[in-house]
Amino acid sequence: MSLSGKRVAQIEIKSSGDVFHQLWKSNPHQLPSLSPTAIQNCQTHDGEAGTVGSVLLWNYFHDGKDRVAKTLIKDINEGKKSVTFEILEGDLLEQYKTFVIHVHVDKHGSNNLVTWTVEYEKLGPNVPDPDTLMDFYKKTTKDIETHHLQN
Numbered sequence: 001m002s003l004s005g006k007r008v009a010q011i012e013i014k015s016s017g018d019v020f021h022q023l024w025k026s027n028p029h030q031l032p033s034l035s036p037t038a039i040q041n042c043q044t045h046d047g048e049a050g051t052v053g054s055v056l057l058w059n060y061f062h063d064g065k066d067r068v069a070k071t072l073i074k075d076i077n078e079g080k081k082s083v084t085f086e087i088l089e090g091d092l093l094e095q096y097k098t099f100v101i102h103v104h105v106d107k108h109g110s111n112n113l114v115t116w117t118v119e120y121e122k123l124g125p126n127v128p129d130p131d132t133l134m135d136f137y138k139k140t141t142k143d144i145e146t147h148h149l150q151n
Contacts, residue, residue: 003097003122009134010115011141015148017105017112021081023144024103026050035143037061038136045070052076055088062136067091074100081105096130097121103137114141 013020023030026049028042040059047054051073058069069090076083082104092099102117116137118130 003125003127004120005122005129006117006119007130007134008115008117009138010113011138013112013114013141013145014110015112015145017081017107017114019148020112020114020141020144021083021105024083025076028056031140031144034147035140038140038143040066047073049073050076056085058090060136063132065091071101081107092130092133095123095127097123099130116141 023034028049029044031039032041038061040061041057042059043057045055045057049056052075054073056071056073058071060067060069067090069092070088071085072088074084074086082102085101085103087093087096087099087101098119098121100119102115102119104115104117106113106115116134118133120130122129
């Protein structure tokens with residue numbers, strides 16, 4: 001059994017793919033107001049949001065518990081509408097040695113496809129794959145879409 005893995009979730013959204021990308025890239029501090037049951041807080045800890053190398057502190061609710069994460073923005077690709085985050089500290093590192101999150105938006109006219117990809121290495125063979133976290137990303141994506149369709 002391999003301790004390294006990858007999970008992918010794709011969600012079609014009707015709201016703007018550009019707006020979705022900009023939220024995760026430059027305005028993550030707005031996410032708690034868009035998905036308050038999932039994300040309670042996001043603050044810039046170091047650097048400037050929207051730049052590679054910046055560090056963000058997150059408070060979120062997952063699997064019935066309040067959680068924390070410190071993430072590094074590892075990569076931003078404007079052409080591909082993608083942002084890559086690496087977990088530096090927090091609850092996820094109690095089970096995973098490494099955890100990298102990619103959020104990517106494919107735009108096709110009025111159809112937009114959000115793809116969440118996580119790459120991880122478990123600390124041991126009894127650690128579960130992060131399937132419930134993929135559900136968390138789907139819920140957050142739908143919350144953001146709902147908010148933008150109402151406005």
